[in-house]
């Protein structure tokens with residue numbers, strides 16, 4: 001009679017690393033967008049002073065934390081455990097995170113595909129999703145972002161798109 | 177038929193429906209090894225004589241001192257804890273919830289406390305905090321509309337600490353929903369009309385929203401067919417029991433559809449109007465439904481056109497050219513509102529201008545529309561709406577719904 | 592006094608279907624309070640690659656999986672007893688059945704033995720009372736499915752277990768696992784889904800909750816089976832067929848007198864012919880008889896078969912005939928496309944004469960025995 005074997009689950013170092021890097025990149029981009037884009041800034045202004053949110057992947061994948069500290073929006077690293085988090089966005093697996101962070105699926109689409117678990121007060125969570133949407137439009141070429149967001153903002157001026165994009169990219173990379 | 181790239185669907189509730197479905201409860205309890213159910217309800221349901229019907233059906237499973245009818249219109253943590261104590265002190269082993277949304281929420285809250293021995297309900301709030309089946313919960317809805325007998329969420333308010341706790345888990349789905357025509361028979365026409373339009377809005381929104389999937393679609397279509405056909409009939413003949421049962425079944429199908437596919441603009445703006453102006457949910461739904469269809473038409477024309485056959489049947493479908501089918505759906509829903517307005521002697525409102533309180537004072541003055549449009553930005557239903565909505569979009573739709581004129585579709589922003 | 596009888600429906604199964612569906616499993620299991628799943632499968636039936644795909648989906652979860660890959664068609668309560676002891680000893684807290692047919696049946700019965708903590712699983716029988724939820728059971732179907740995977744039934748060792756609690760908590764349909772090696776396999780799965788869905792509508796009282804599942808399944812089979820058969824590599828088509836199979840099992844959980852089911856099952860039990868192959872042979876005969884009897888609602892089948900436009904153009908009185916005609920053409924096309932690969936009758940299926948006697952004997956014990964035997968005679972070839 002055959003017996004039962006025990007198999008430890010494998011690791012996914014490549015996807016994990018990609019997701020980790022992209023979470024870092026997106027975190028920095030949000031920090032930058034809060035300085036460069038009026039709308040992102042306004043969304044953050046409407047949130048409470050110590051507002052903090054995390055975006056990460058389950059069951060124990062990489063995460064990033066963004067928070068308002070003394071009026072400024074800051075990327076707070078990769079460990080949500082240290083912070084009191086108002087909104088927690090959790091992607092169900094590192095593979096699903098890969099789909100989202102390689103922009104094959106937008107945050108909104110991922111939500112409607114039950115890949116994203118949102119925990120926290122709804123108005124705050126919606127603000128976070130709107131911020132992520134705007135940042136996606138900045139970071140991505142139109143052809144990709146058009147797929148990622150419901151309505152690609154064609155009423156944005158070319159200046160906002162281009163100027164904003166350059167600003168966010170440089171700030172993201174320099175971390176300012 | 178559409179197969180999304182990825183979808184999830186779940187409705188684990190056992191549905192028992194019929195003119196004397198309540199009589200099955202003793203058997204259903206036995207199947208689950210339960211003997212002493214706690215009945216949770218509110219004063220309104222009890223005074224309408226509905227608990228007497230449930231009691232008679234329970235026979236030897238009825239324990240007169242295990243009927244709690246003190247659920248307030250707004251779920252309350254204190255009541256939840258008090259009922260949980262009642263359950264525990266009397267060695268109950270199941271809960272029967274008879275009523276509308278607040279009764280269902282309260283019963284779900286009680287069930288968490290007694291199943292998890294929770295001293296602090298807050299520890300189980302949020303999504304996914306529950307990990308195992310709770311005690312048997314039998315839901316007996318007394319309106320045909322909310323669908324709360326098949327939803328996996330509950331909201332409990334802590335009025336002392338001014339906290340609103342939300343719970344979401346498949347384990348919050350009732351074990352069984354019993355749909356019995358006698359439970360809705362005494363509902364007056366106006367309430368029948370508005371709860372029925374709520375149910376229709378669930379079925380329709382579920383059919384065009386982003387999370388639609390083959391199974392939610394199948395439930396939506398069946399629901400639309402039943403509700404569109406039977407709603408005017410029950411509004412006109414409240415004691416038509418076959419029509420009452422069909423409405424209960426239709427509303428339940430719609431509940432299953434929307435709790436899987438979610439709702440969009442109609443509920444988004446409807447929730448906001450409800451919270452800003454205190455307009456009953458069903459009225460908001462009736463008014464907003466045509467606008468939700470119009471606003472999303474450019475993204476969902478095919479789906480909307482697909483509602484025509486279940487609504488009208490073959491003859492009208494054949495006579496309507498394909499390109500006009502989606503528009504026809506919108507106009508039929510406007511017509512349904514107009515018919516309900518006539519049947520209720522003008523009391524069923526067709527647009528916000530018409531909504532009045534008991535003293536005849538307008539409930540939605542035009543000046544508050546901007547406030548509603550803003551409030552809607554904080555409501556989760558916007559995520560599932562096919563087209564994006566911002567403040568200006570919301571205001572434009574609200575203005576049209578206030579006046580009662582169709583939406584100018586050229587003004588809808590497209591990406 | 593009550594013109595409409597009380598009707599009931601339940602589908603305890605959650606469906607997760609599509610791209611990367613498997614990767615959600617760790618989170619799904621955590622939601623069911625499980626962290627140490629045991630995979631029950633047959634390496635011979637599903638292949639090593641499918642097992643690896645499932646294992647890889649747990650990558651990065653930190654979970655340790657148990658694997659038993661030796662389910663055979665002759666599995667019995669001895670195996671269940673053996674596995675039950677291992678489960679209880681090694682504290683597995685959930686079962687994942689990878690595959691279809693006997694694999695899932697064995698997993699259901701094992702779950703029963705483990706959840707009830709039976710001292711001796713040999714004592715299990717269809718009469719064993721089940722009054723509460725069992726441990727989490729997940730079904731991950733591959734291309735070969737009978738449709739009963741998602742149902743409340745387990746056909747195990749010549750006995751039929753039936754309980755709402757036997758149905759899986761979750762079915763995970765992932766396109767990486769649903770592509771068939773050949774057209775015949777997916778055709779059999781599609782025909783089983785079609786047969787069950789059609790039958791669960793016509794052979795039982797009207798029930799809109801059940802029909803939601805049946806009609807969606809019929810539609811999916813009609814729209815996708817030709818593509819799935821002609822291009823076995825078509826991801827979407829085979830995914831749709833396995834969706835249909837899963838839905839048909841949910842609908843079949845409630846059907847009470849199921850002629851196609853009984854016919855399909857007896858040939859599977861005795862000859863291991865995929866259920867759908869026999870159901871396909873019997874479908875025109877059984878439906879034709881229903882039409883003659885004139886009491887069942889065949890007309891409603893036309894809508895999911897042909898869609899809104901054609902349904903509306905067909906006069907109400909002609910819909911039942913039209914539905915049958917559409918099904919007839921659908922089957923003929925399928926047989927045409929697959930040629931010898933899909934047998935049209937028992938002779939082509941290679942059922943030996945001496946087995947036929949046994950099969951007729953088994954059917955004879957059914958309360959509809961005489962009728963079922965007439966169908967067997969008609970598909971003999």
Ligand SMILES: [Fe+2]
Nearest residue numbers: 374378443461
């Ligand atoms: Fe509603």
